[in-house]
Amino acid sequence: MPLVEAAELRDVATAVLVGAGVPDEHAKLQANLLLEAELRAVPSHGFLRLERLVARIGNGVASATASGSHDWRGAGFLTVDGQNGLGPVVAEAALEAICPAAKSHGIAVAAVANSNHIGMLAYYAEAIAKGGQVGIVLTTSEALVHPFGGRQALIGTNPIAIGVPSADGPFVIDLATSLVSMGEIHDRAHRGQALPEGWALDREGKATTDAEAAKAGAIAPFGAAKGYALGLAFELLVTTLTGAALGRDVAGTLDADQLCNKGDVFIVVDPVSGQGEAIARYLDLLRHAAPADGFDQVLIPGERGRALKAERLASGVPVADSVWTNMKRLRDAALTKRGI
Amino acid sequence: MPLVEAAELRDVATAVLVGAGVPDEHAKLQANLLLEAELRAVPSHGFLRLERLVARIGNGVASATASGSHDWRGAGFLTVDGQNGLGPVVAEAALEAICPAAKSHGIAVAAVANSNHIGMLAYYAEAIAKGGQVGIVLTTSEALVHPFGGRQALIGTNPIAIGVPSADGPFVIDLATSLVSMGEIHDRAHRGQALPEGWALDREGKATTDAEAAKAGAIAPFGAAKGYALGLAFELLVTTLTGAALGRDVAGTLDADQLCNKGDVFIVVDPVSGQGEAIARYLDLLRHAAPADGFDQVLIPGERGRALKAERLASGVPVADSVWTNMKRLRDAALTKRGI
Numbered sequence: 001m002p003l004v005e006a007a008e009l010r011d012v013a014t015a016v017l018v019g020a021g022v023p024d025e026h027a028k029l030q031a032n033l034l035l036e037a038e039l040r041a042v043p044s045h046g047f048l049r050l051e052r053l054v055a056r057i058g059n060g061v062a063s064a065t066a067s068g069s070h071d072w073r074g075a076g077f078l079t080v081d082g083q084n085g086l087g088p089v090v091a092e093a094a095l096e097a098i099c100p101a102a103k104s105h106g107i108a109v110a111a112v113a114n115s116n117h118i119g120m121l122a123y124y125a126e127a128i129a130k131g132g133q134v135g136i137v138l139t140t141s142e143a144l145v146h147p148f149g150g151r152q153a154l155i156g157t158n159p160i161a162i163g164v165p166s167a168d169g170p171f172v173i174d175l176a177t178s179l180v181s182m183g184e185i186h187d188r189a190h191r192g193q194a195l196p197e198g199w200a201l202d203r204e205g206k207a208t209t210d211a212e213a214a215k216a217g218a219i220a221p222f223g224a225a226k227g228y229a230l231g232l233a234f235e236l237l238v239t240t241l242t243g244a245a246l247g248r249d250v251a252g253t254l255d256a257d258q259l260c261n262k263g264d265v266f267i268v269v270d271p272v273s274g275q276g277e278a279i280a281r282y283l284d285l286l287r288h289a290a291p292a293d294g295f296d297q298v299l300i301p302g303e304r305g306r307a308l309k310a311e312r313l314a315s316g317v318p319v320a321d322s323v324w325t326n327m328k329r330l331r332d333a334a335l336t337k338r339g340i
Numbered sequence: 341m342p343l344v345e346a347a348e349l350r351d352v353a354t355a356v357l358v359g360a361g362v363p364d365e366h367a368k369l370q371a372n373l374l375l376e377a378e379l380r381a382v383p384s385h386g387f388l389r390l391e392r393l394v395a396r397i398g399n400g401v402a403s404a405t406a407s408g409s410h411d412w413r414g415a416g417f418l419t420v421d422g423q424n425g426l427g428p429v430v431a432e433a434a435l436e437a438i439c440p441a442a443k444s445h446g447i448a449v450a451a452v453a454n455s456n457h458i459g460m461l462a463y464y465a466e467a468i469a470k471g472g473q474v475g476i477v478l479t480t481s482e483a484l485v486h487p488f489g490g491r492q493a494l495i496g497t498n499p500i501a502i503g504v505p506s507a508d509g510p511f512v513i514d515l516a517t518s519l520v521s522m523g524e525i526h527d528r529a530h531r532g533q534a535l536p537e538g539w540a541l542d543r544e545g546k547a548t549t550d551a552e553a554a555k556a557g558a559i560a561p562f563g564a565a566k567g568y569a570l571g572l573a574f575e576l577l578v579t580t581l582t583g584a585a586l587g588r589d590v591a592g593t594l595d596a597d598q599l600c601n602k603g604d605v606f607i608v609v610d611p612v613s614g615q616g617e618a619i620a621r622y623l624d625l626l627r628h629a630a631p632a633d634g635f636d637q638v639l640i641p642g643e644r645g646r647a648l649k650a651e652r653l654a655s656g657v658p659v660a661d662s663v664w665t666n667m668k669r670l671r672d673a674a675l676t677k678r679g680i
Contacts, residue, residue: 075446160570175569205632223566226567237502274583279579297489299488
């Protein structure tokens with residue numbers, strides 16, 4: 001895989017989006033979200049999505065310019081109609097509205113519908129925590145996960161991110177309620193690798209270790225019955241606040257031609273307890289705790305991704321050859337279109 | 341095990357608490373929380389705790405009369421100093437304050453410190469959802485769980501409950517971020533049963549299937565690294581908002597003589613999307629989804645507990661002989677003390 005400088009990746013992606021009619025600042029933001037995923041080694045949320053985004057704009061299911069309309073249902077509840085805008089653009093506009101509201105009122109929530117894929121939730125949770133506030137971010141997705149004890153994909157991968165400020169910087173978790181991502185299944189299928197047992201079911205709902213068969217089937221929830229319960233609760237919580245579609249009715253984050261009808265929820269709380277130092281000490285205690293047999297160390301969630309990001313910002317980002325070639329092709333086409 | 345009528349259990353527990361100086365209405369509420377756990381077959385949160393509660397009041401680490409002092413840090417953020425009051429009493433007073441605030445402002449949070457064990461979180465989440473609002477409830481606990489890859493108990497069991505209204509009544513999840521409860525470990529030790537592999541470590545941090553050895557060790561987080569991340573995030577989120585103690589500094593929910601310094605967080609959101617019917621239909625679809633090999637049906641979280649509760653309300657509650665005998669002894673002593 002070619003190593004490409006982060007700035008170059010961002011610039012190419014930005015040019016592609018600008019070519020599709022996205023205003024400069026919005027294009028940079030969307031490109032940053034795609035880059036963030038590459039930096040943290042989550043390529044399923046990275047530049048692989050760029051061509052599809054452009055196609056979505058061309059097909060009229062994503063707006064190049066909308067940033068969402070805002071309707072306050074109370075001092076702490078912002079309803080956002082994303083107007084089919086780019087996910088990060090709508091999300092940032094919502095956060096710019098609710099973070100000050102949380103500062104004034106102690107807590108605020110944005111319930112976002114009709115917005116496109118917002119990318120890695122950690123990006124938002126980290127930004128909120130950097131601002132000294134607590135962030136909880138939820139989003140729903142296409143039904144890819146089977147209920148515990150079920151044989152068909154009926155629930156989204158429904159991730160959660162939580163950001164908490166500490167004296168050593170933000171503590172951030174970001175995890176899907178599926179055992180693995182569909183991206184990981186596709187990647188294994190591409191490499192011809194088998195799946196570990198318990199990861200997935202095939203189209204008929206039979207347990208399979210064949211990644212190709214799993215692509216048409218369902219991923220297991222993480223943590224068996226408990227992870228299923230959490231993923232389902234997040235699906236219901238998000239739909240209750242946003243009016244988003246449920247289960248198999250969700251579309252628009254993996255295709256190029258359907259309106260995106262999932263929902264996003266951002267909750268921002270203003271901490272008041274001055275526990276930043278205590279949290280940093282506690283995390284340090286965990287970081288240096290004796291590892292169990294078979295482990296080298298106790299890891300703090302999010303830190304491996306952050307270290308990888310720093311390394312890739314310094315030394316370049318490995319991007320799949322096909323993805324990088326395609327990005328440059330799209331950029332060249334965009335520049336030609338604009339007569340540059 | 342004797343089958344005892346729910347009303348009789350509640351009355352006996354109420355009499356015991358009144359004997360310890362708890363006002364009548366508060367005693368009924370605390371008794372109801374203990375009963376709720378028995379009804380849902382979670383005896384670790386049930387009447388087993390009654391004698392210890394009375395001892396805590398006698399030892400001056402729990403107040404028989406306090407219901408917490410309230411300090412609004414904004415229209416949506418209520419800081420509660422529990423004044424060492426009974427957990428359910430402090431929790432109910434907090435909810436009575438923030439549910440109307442959520443109605444007015446769209447969202448409100450109560451951050452509770454210095455309160456005793458609040459019992460089953462499902463009780464509160466269900467009550468909030470019955471009122472047509474969305475509830476998220478978190479509480480921390482003594483460090484009983486080892487970090488993923490660690491060998492020592494450093495994190496609380498840190499449960500979460502979420503309640504969402506639907507046209508068919510509340511949807512409620514309530515789950516600890518530990519793989520099992522310490523109550524389950526104690527129960528297996530009591531019966532001389534082995535633990536399944538992966539549940540627990542012994543005092544030295546070695547994997548064990550010996551329940552007796554696990555009592556002095558650590559329980560695994562549920563869902564491996566993801567459950568660890570969630571449990572840790574909840575520990576930090578709660579301490580940030582409440583100022584509660586962290587990790588091994590937490591005390592007071594399992595002993596009779598230490599002040600309780602864990603924290604509780606209640607978030608209430610007012611739904612606006614009218615998805616009650618859609619949620620009921622979706623849950624019905626899940627309920628009737630084809631089960632996987634080895635399963636009889638797909639279960640909806642919370643429904644087994646609710647069915648058990650209905651059955652036990654109708655036919656009586658099985659209570660451990662020793663627990664029921666002790667309850668009656670405590671009741672008789674309380675009545676004698678009051679000269680009845």
